[in-house]
Amino acid sequence: MLDLCILGTLRDGERYGYDIARRLEQAGLGRVKGGTLYPLLGRLEEAALLTAEWRPGDHGPGRKYYLLTGEGRKLLDEEKAEWQSFAAQTTALLDERGST
Amino acid sequence: MTNTRYMADLLAALQRGEVDDGRARDLVAEVESHIDESGEDPLEAFGPPDQFADQLMSRGLDETDAESNGGFETRTFRATAFDEMAVLSGLGADGWELVGVRDFGLHARRLRDARSAQRWDYRRRMGVRRGPILEEMRGEGWSPCGQWSWFHYFKRAV
Numbered sequence: 266m267l268d269l270c271i272l273g274t275l276r277d278g279e280r281y282g283y284d285i286a287r288r289l290e291q292a293g294l295g296r297v298k299g300g301t302l303y304p305l306l307g308r309l310e311e312a313a314l315l316t317a318e319w320r321p322g323d324h325g326p327g328r329k330y331y332l333l334t335g336e337g338r339k340l341l342d343e344e345k346a347e348w349q350s351f352a353a354q355t356t357a358l359l360d361e362r363g364s365t
Numbered sequence: 366m367t368n369t370r371y372m373a374d375l376l377a378a379l380q381r382g383e384v385d386d387g388r389a390r391d392l393v394a395e396v397e398s399h400i401d402e403s404g405e406d407p408l409e410a411f412g413p414p415d416q417f418a419d420q421l422m423s424r425g426l427d428e429t430d431a432e433s434n435g436g437f438e439t440r441t442f443r444a445t446a447f448d449e450m451a452v453l454s455g456l457g458a459d460g461w462e463l464v465g466v467r468d469f470g471l472h473a474r475r476l477r478d479a480r481s482a483q484r485w486d487y488r489r490r491m492g493v494r495r496g497p498i499l500e501e502m503r504g505e506g507w508s509p510c511g512q513w514s515w516f517h518y519f520k521r522a523v
Contacts, residue, residue, distance in 0.1 A: 282398070283399045286399075298411070299396065307421060312470070325401040326394045326395075347445075
């Protein structure tokens with residue numbers, strides 16, 4: 266699911282790696298280590314679900330910003346719908362009592 | 366390990382893995398940017414440079430050299446937890462053997478000579494406890510070939 270959550274953090278606009286990690290942490294997913302996050306970002310970029318662009322910073326090496334591609338947004342929408350349907354069915358099953 | 370030393374070791378590990386120089390420097394710069402901003406220890410956040418380089422390099426699984434790979438070509442197919450069984454069914458019929466599952470990707474291999482490639486059936490089981498599922502499926506002649514969260518994948522030669 267982490268890959269899908271990463272795409273989700275980019276729904277409203279571009280973010281750089283550390284910003285994505287902070288957003289995931291704020292959302293309650295815990296601290297995602299760089300060693301997990303960056304290989305995933307690389308694969309999502311390779312799959313053309315994200316594009317990336319370097320911007321210079323005030324100091325240091327600058328930041329690499331990630332942006333959803335049209336295909337990434339489409340996949341995110343599809344997966345979100347599937348996930349909601351799966352979660353609703355599972356919740357209904359967990360809540361089921363006494364029916365045969 | 367100092368940050369400078371970590372970046373140098375990571376760059377060297379990527380270069381040993383024959384990652385294109387521009388790409389390797391881009392990856393190291395991104396790690397540097399993250400560390401610069403987060404104040405984290407790179408070894409703690411990314412793991413040993415050699416291991417992290419391996420994780421970064423496993424991204425390009427698409428065509429590998431058939432000669433050095435026992436006559437197999439390997440390829441990564443896009444799929445999700447909601448359509449992967451349909452994708453796998455087609456792949457198995459075409460002689461693709463699943464060797465791993467990761468991040469929207471099914472990693473598969475097939476003999477270059479596709480006509481003599483083995484055909485495969487696939488099954489998916491869901492469950493939190495993998496042990497009992499493995500035992501049951503092995504009893505029916507299935508071999509495990511991938512796992513993604515609570516989804517467990519099995520293959521069997523046709």
